[in-house]
Each structure stands twice: as C-alpha cells, then as structure tokens.
Amino acid sequence: MxxxxxxxxxxxxxxxxxxxxxxxxxxxxxxxxxxxxxxxxxxxxxxxxxxxxxxxxxxxxxxxxxxxxxxxxxxxxxxxxxxxxxxxxxxxxxxxxxxxxxxxxxxxxxxxxxxxxxxxxxxxxxxxxxxxxxxxxxxxxxxxxxxxxxxxxxxxxxxxxxxxxxxxxxxxxxxxxxxxxxxxxxxTEARHKAEAYKEKLIESNQKLTRSNEELQHYAVHDPLTALPNRTLILDRLQQGILTARRDQKPMALIMIDLDHFKEVNDTLGHSVGDDLLISVGKCFQSALREPDTLGRLGGDEFAVVLPQANREAALTVARKLQLTLQQPVEIDHNSFSIGASMGIAVYPEHGSDPSALLRSADVAMYMAKRNRDEYVIYDPDTDINNPNRLELLRDLRAAIQEHEIGLAFQPKLDLRNQVITGVEALARWTHPARGVIPPGDFIPVLEHTGLIKQFTLQILEKAVQYCKTCQQRGYRISVAVNLSMHNLRDENLPGQITAILQRHALDRKYLMLEITESAIMNDPERSLDILTRLDDMGVQLSVDDFGTGYSSLSYLKRLPVQQLKIDRSFVSDMMNDKDDAMIVHSTIDLAHNLGLHTVAEGVETEQVLDELKTMQCDIAQGYLISRPLSPDDFLSYLDSGEWKVNRIEEDADSCSNY
Incomplete structure (x- = not known):
C-alpha cells in the first residue's frame, strides 16, 4: 500500500x-x-x-x-x-x-x-x-x-x-x-364498566326490592287512603274469626257507607271527593283501638274489624265513629258535613266465616241507609235472602202476577181555597196468611230483585184508572204515584206511561209522579234525561221527601219539576222544634223563588195546618185531612163533602192539578 x-x-x-x-x-x-x-x-x-x-x-x-x-x-x-x-x-x-x-x-x-x-x-x-x-x-x-x-x-x-x-x-x-x-x-375500561354495572346492579336490586315492597303494600292497601283494602280486611277478618273461635269469644265487623258521597263527586268533582275520603279515613282511624283494623273496600265504603268485640262493644265503636263525623271536614278552605250509614255483624251470631259476616254487615248497613239510621245491628227478619224473606219474595212475585197488590188513597188539600185537588196512591198488600204487610217491608224486596219496574207499571195502571173513575163521578182531581230510582233508569218508562194514559183516556196533566231527592241524585244526568222526557209529555213532577237528600241548588234549578214535597220528619214536629220550623219555612220560600209549589206531608194537627197557611205553603197532606183510604172509602169521603172538591163542570181556571 x-x-x-x-x-x-x-x-x-x-x-x-x-x-x-x-x-x-x-x-x-x-x-x-x-x-x-x-x-x-x-x-x-x-x-x-x-x-x-x-x-x-x-x-x-x-x-x-x-x-x-x-x-x-x-x-x-x-x-x-x-x-x-x-x-x-x-x-x-x-x-x-x-x-x-x-x-x-x-x-x-x-x-x-x-x-x-x-x-x-x-x-x-x-x-x-x-x-x-x-x-x-x-x-x-x-x-x-x-x-x-x-x-x-x-x-x-x-x-x-x-x-x-x-x-x-x-x-x-x-x-x-x-x-x-x-x-x-x-x-381498565372494562373494570370501570364492571364496577358501574355492579353499582347499577346493586341500585337495580334495591329498586326492585323497593318495588316489590311497594307492590306487596299496594296489593293489600288502598292507593288513595293508604288503608287496608278488601283483600287485607278479609285476611284480618279470617284471623279474627280463628282467634275468636279458639278463645270462644265474639268478634264484630262494622260496614260503613258514606251518605250522599256520589252527589259530592258529581257536584264538586272527584278531586274533592278523594280528599274527603282521605279525611274521613283519618277521622275514623282516630276513634279506633290499636288492635282494630280500618279498611276501605272501594268507592265510599269502609269496614272495621273489631277483634274480641261483642255487640255492646261494637255499638260503642259505631257511636265513636259517628261522633268523628259531627265536626265538619275542611277541604281547600271549605267545610263539608258528611254522614254515614253503618251496619254491624257479630261472630258467631251473624256469620261463622268472613263472607257470611261481610254479607250480614252489608245487609245491616243497607237497612241503616234505607231507614236513615246512623247504625243498625244485623237482624235476620230484615234480610231479604234469609228463608223467611225468600218466602216473602215468592209470595210477592205471585201477588204481582195475580194483581193482588191494591191501592189506598190519601187526599191533598189546597190551602189557598181549602179544596181537595189531588190524591196520592199508596201501595197496600194484604197477605193471605200474614195479613197487611207495610210497604216498608216489601218495597225494598221489589227494588232488590228487579220486580220494581213491573210493580210500578201495575200501580200506575190502577192509579190512572181510579183517577179516571173519580173524574167520571164528577170530581176534578189528580193522582200522584211514587217512582223509585230504578224507574228513573228505565228508558221505556215514558212510552209505557203514555200508553197507560191513552188506555184510560186520562189527560196527562192529572198524573203527578213523585220521585225522592235521593233517587234523583243517585244518577243525576240519567234522571234528568228521563224527567225531561216525562215533562215534555205534560206529566206533572214532584220531588218527594225534599230536604233529606243532598242536591245542590244549581242542580235543582235544572230539574223540570213543578213541586217540592217537604218530608214529614220536618213537618210533624215543627211546632215544637224551631229548627224544623225554619227548615220548612225556608223550603217554602226556596220553592216559590224557583217558581215551584210546595206540599207538606205529615200534617196531623190544626196548629201545624194554620202555621203552614201562615208560611204560604200551597198544599197539605196528612192524617188531619184524612188517613189513606180504600178506593170505595175515598169515593165516599169525596161524596161526604167534609172538604170541598172541584167538580168537572166548574171552570178549569179555579182548579189545581197538583
């Protein structure tokens, strides 16, 4: 290199x-x-x-x-x-x-x-x-x-x-x-997701547990009032019966139905009705012992299970429950007074199992409501489904088929001119074995079984025929017949009445139909429809037992009626009770202001009659004028001249048709 x-x-x-x-x-x-x-x-x-x-x-x-x-x-x-x-x-x-x-x-x-x-x-x-x-x-x-x-x-x-x-x-x-x-x-993300999933799983399990607890709670509790529902009441009733049977002691059940609650709902709205139910439930609860169970069965019905309670103890509780309703309930700065009908049944006297005891208490509650009592203990004699009542129903059905139910007639006196202008037809049944059976005993049976429609048509037929007979004798009078709430649900009723009037050639203005205030308010809109059709026909209409129901003035103004009939419970004792006298006087003024006539029933003394004249009541009815009379006796009564009666030949303008 x-x-x-x-x-x-x-x-x-x-x-x-x-x-x-x-x-x-x-x-x-x-x-x-x-x-x-x-x-x-x-x-x-x-x-x-x-x-x-x-x-x-x-x-x-x-x-x-x-x-x-x-x-x-x-x-x-x-x-x-x-x-x-x-x-x-x-x-x-x-x-x-x-x-x-x-x-x-x-x-x-x-x-x-x-x-x-x-x-x-x-x-x-x-x-x-x-x-x-x-x-x-x-x-x-x-x-x-x-x-x-x-x-x-x-x-x-x-x-x-x-x-x-x-x-x-x-x-x-x-x-x-x-x-x-x-x-x-x-x-790391998977771990976070797993932890989040675990947290969500725990949360979901907690929610599921809470939901199950809520479901279990609502399965046996009323969602509105939070009270036990029918399921839990039946369970408590069953437990109470088993305990009572083991200890050989009685127990009791109280069924409660609020009076006129439907009218509150219809006139004031469901929200007010709901608040009222909640408040009433709290009132009832405050009157009970710790072992007692208050529940809501539905609608406006409550029940109280009373372990180891005899008849006297149950009556004491019922009185306490009624006392809680004496104070008005405050809702949205408004005061409401509400009543209740209560039925009491006691184990083992009135039933040995929950269904029997419930049924007995329900029957007693119905009797309390019908008789306007605060509470009633079950009585087999008033139970339409006990053997005696079933026998009565059988006989009653036969009596209707054979047209054996007759009529009695009680006159009405026009207080302006002291003239008999009308008569009320009252059903009378004379049983071949039991004798005379009061309407209060057999009318509820008719209503309960659905025979009331057929019965009403028979009564209308006989009443219209008799009225025509009176007119043929020269007496210008009208006839009044009572209708039930079941009749107000019958779409065929107006046509059937037309046919009856035509058969007997009776002018429609001489037929007065009396309907109780509570029957009208049971289904206001449907009642209004039927009443309007009857009014269009020219039939006269009257609100019976006025003051005992729960109708608002705004609804009363809509009713196509010509007359208010003041209940005898106010009239008979008005001379001794200032409150009754004030109610009668106020009702007369109210009716006149609405352009309606008034009838006072239950007039039994001259003092009451004179006071009614002073109050300018239009018509009086009662034992002072006449007790109810048989068809022949009533014609004799008219012939006797005890009271003046308008004659057919007299000027129609001087006659009243109510």
Whole structure:
C-alpha cells in the first residue's frame, strides 16, 4: 500500500468507528426508549412518548402517530411532536387520504425505496414526498395498530435505508408497549364498566326490592287512603274469626257507607271527593283501638274489624265513629258535613266465616241507609235472602202476577181555597196468611230483585184508572204515584206511561209522579234525561221527601219539576222544634223563588195546618185531612163533602192539578 493509501484507510476507519458509535448510541437510545415506554400504561402518554422519541431518534422536524379507527375507515393523529404538531394532533382523515392512507391500505412501510415498486402514475404522484416522509406500520400481536411517521430531516437530507431500519426496529419494539397500553386501557375500561354495572346492579336490586315492597303494600292497601283494602280486611277478618273461635269469644265487623258521597263527586268533582275520603279515613282511624283494623273496600265504603268485640262493644265503636263525623271536614278552605250509614255483624251470631259476616254487615248497613239510621245491628227478619224473606219474595212475585197488590188513597188539600185537588196512591198488600204487610217491608224486596219496574207499571195502571173513575163521578182531581230510582233508569218508562194514559183516556196533566231527592241524585244526568222526557209529555213532577237528600241548588234549578214535597220528619214536629220550623219555612220560600209549589206531608194537627197557611205553603197532606183510604172509602169521603172538591163542570181556571 502506498503512502497515499494510508490516510484514506485511516479515514475509512474513522468513519466506521463513528458509525459504530452512532449505532451503539442508537441501540442504547432504543433500549432506553423501550424501557421507558414499556413501563407506561397510559395509552395517550405512550403515543406522546413515541412521537417525541421517534422525532429525536431520526432527527426529524415532525413526528406523528396515525392510528386506525375501529371501523378502519378513518385514521387519527393520536400524537404529534415538532413542527406543526398542534395542527396535526387529533386530526382525523379518511383512509383514502395521504401517505398514511397508502400505508394502512397496503399494510407496509413508506420510504423512498418504495418508489421502485410503484407503477409510473403512482410513482409520479408520490415522488416529491418520497425522501421527506418515512412511515412504518405499528403491528401488534393481535391487530394492525397504525404507524409512526417522520417528516423532513432537520439537515434537509432524505430519509435513507438506515433511517428506515432504525424506525422499523423502534416501531417493532414500541408496538408491544402500545398494544399493552391498549389492552390495559381496555382492561381498565372494562373494570370501570364492571364496577358501574355492579353499582347499577346493586341500585337495580334495591329498586326492585323497593318495588316489590311497594307492590306487596299496594296489593293489600288502598292507593288513595293508604288503608287496608278488601283483600287485607278479609285476611284480618279470617284471623279474627280463628282467634275468636279458639278463645270462644265474639268478634264484630262494622260496614260503613258514606251518605250522599256520589252527589259530592258529581257536584264538586272527584278531586274533592278523594280528599274527603282521605279525611274521613283519618277521622275514623282516630276513634279506633290499636288492635282494630280500618279498611276501605272501594268507592265510599269502609269496614272495621273489631277483634274480641261483642255487640255492646261494637255499638260503642259505631257511636265513636259517628261522633268523628259531627265536626265538619275542611277541604281547600271549605267545610263539608258528611254522614254515614253503618251496619254491624257479630261472630258467631251473624256469620261463622268472613263472607257470611261481610254479607250480614252489608245487609245491616243497607237497612241503616234505607231507614236513615246512623247504625243498625244485623237482624235476620230484615234480610231479604234469609228463608223467611225468600218466602216473602215468592209470595210477592205471585201477588204481582195475580194483581193482588191494591191501592189506598190519601187526599191533598189546597190551602189557598181549602179544596181537595189531588190524591196520592199508596201501595197496600194484604197477605193471605200474614195479613197487611207495610210497604216498608216489601218495597225494598221489589227494588232488590228487579220486580220494581213491573210493580210500578201495575200501580200506575190502577192509579190512572181510579183517577179516571173519580173524574167520571164528577170530581176534578189528580193522582200522584211514587217512582223509585230504578224507574228513573228505565228508558221505556215514558212510552209505557203514555200508553197507560191513552188506555184510560186520562189527560196527562192529572198524573203527578213523585220521585225522592235521593233517587234523583243517585244518577243525576240519567234522571234528568228521563224527567225531561216525562215533562215534555205534560206529566206533572214532584220531588218527594225534599230536604233529606243532598242536591245542590244549581242542580235543582235544572230539574223540570213543578213541586217540592217537604218530608214529614220536618213537618210533624215543627211546632215544637224551631229548627224544623225554619227548615220548612225556608223550603217554602226556596220553592216559590224557583217558581215551584210546595206540599207538606205529615200534617196531623190544626196548629201545624194554620202555621203552614201562615208560611204560604200551597198544599197539605196528612192524617188531619184524612188517613189513606180504600178506593170505595175515598169515593165516599169525596161524596161526604167534609172538604170541598172541584167538580168537572166548574171552570178549569179555579182548579189545581197538583
């Protein structure tokens, strides 16, 4: 070797030594980077570290970490370092875009050596960027992750084979770290989801437990008043009977029905009715002992189970319950007075099982309501379904079929001119074995069994026929017949009455139909429809027993009636009771202000008659004028001249038809 060759060899040696040192430095840097990155499990921090170290490792102006989306339709720069890093970081592009897209589509690295593998058109497209961009894939054990891209070397040179090998080696090492961080992130997210799911599961279980508890509660409690419902009352009743049977002691049941509650609902609204039920329930509860159970059976019906209570104890509780209703109930700054009808049944006297005891108490409650008593103890003689009552029903059905129920007639006196102008037809039944049976004993049976419609038509037929007979004798009188609430639900009634009037050629103005206030208010709208049709026919209408029901003045104004009939309970004792006298006087004034006539029934003394005249009552009816008379006796009564009676030949203008 010549002298000139020695320096050249020495220069080559130095270059090799420099390369070796650089390679050693790069290997040391890779080892350090791998250790640092491998100890980090925060995925974003791993991406950031890889971008920084890749740029430093290749002396690039910019380094980015593009990552494929899960659907592999886009990629996002999850990290960037160096020039324009802020603009690039988290930018999202479609996979068809740029060199990143090319690498992801072809699953191989991009560097200038790739140009030789491209077709001419594609080579021309990428040739300018071939040496300025180096991008190698990040490939994990489970999936293609993305890539590491370095852009523009700081010294302006192109990326060469050595850069490619170095970045590819780096990518291979960090891929594992990235995949581990991804797995750790998925694991952490899964753990968080599991914890959240566990919390939701616990919460759901708690809600389910609460819901089950609520369902169990509402299964046996009334949702409005929170009182025990029918199911729980029956259970408590059964338990009470078992205990009473074991201890050989009595127990009792009280059934309660609020008076005129339907009218409250219809006139004041269901929300007021609901509030009233809640308040009444609280009032009742305040009067009971701890062992007693108060429940709501539905609607306006309540029940009280009284363990180890005899007849006297049950009566005491009933009185206490009634006392709680003496104070008006306050709802929305308004006061309401409400009454109740109560039926009492005692084990074992009135029933040995829950259904029998409930039925007995219900029958007693019905009797209390019908007789306007505060409370009634079950009496088998008033039960239409006991053997005696069933026998009565059989005989009653036969009596209707054979037209054996007759009529008695009680006259009405016009107080303005002391003239008999009308008569009320009253049903009378003389049983072949039992003798005379009062209407109060057999009318409820008719209403309960549905025979009332057939019965009413028979009474109307006989009454209209008799009225015509009286007129043929020369007496101008009208006849009044009572209707029940069942008749007011009969759409055929107006047509049937028309047919009866036509059969006997009686002018419609001579027929007066009396309907109790409570019967009308049982179903106000339906009653109004039937009454309007009857009024359109020309039939006279009267509200019977006025003052004992619960009708509002606004509804009373709508009724097509001509007369109010004041109940005997107010009239008979008005001379001794100032309150009764005030009620009678106020009712007369109210009726006149509404353009209606008034009838006072129960007139038995001259003093009452004179007072009614002073109050300007229109008509009087009662034993002072005449007791109810048989058809023959009534004609004799008219013939006797005891009271003046308008004659057919007299001027119609001087006659009253009420």
């Amino acid at each position: 010549g002298r000139k060759g020695v320096p050249a060899a020495q220069e080559q040696l130095r270059e090799l030594q420099d390369r070796l040192r650089q390679r050693e430095a790069e290997i040391a840097m890779l080892s350090e980077l791998t250790e640092v990155i491998g100890s980090e499990y925060n995925l974003q921090k791993v991406f950031d570290l890889v971008a920084v170290r890749a740029r430093e490792l290749l002396h690039a102006e910019t380094a980015t970490i593009p990552v494929l989306s899960p659907d592999q339709k886009t990629y996002c720069y999850r990290a960037a370092d160096g020039k324009n890093a802020d603009e690039l970081r988290f930018a999202e592009l479609p996979i068809e875009t740029g060199i990143c897209g090319w690498v992801f589509r072809h699953r191989k690295a991009w560097w200038k050596g790739v140009l030789d593998q491209l077709e001419a058109s594609e080579r021309n497209k990428w040739e300018k960027e071939a040496g300025t961009v180096l991008l190698v894939p990040l490939v994990g054990k489970r999936q293609f992750l993305g890539g590491i891209a370095c852009i523009n070397k700081v010294d302006g040179a192109s990326f060469d084979t050595q850069d490619y090998d170095l970045l590819n080696l780096f990518a291979g090492q960090v891929s594992i770290a990235i995949e581990n961080a991804m797995f750790f992130e998925e694991l």
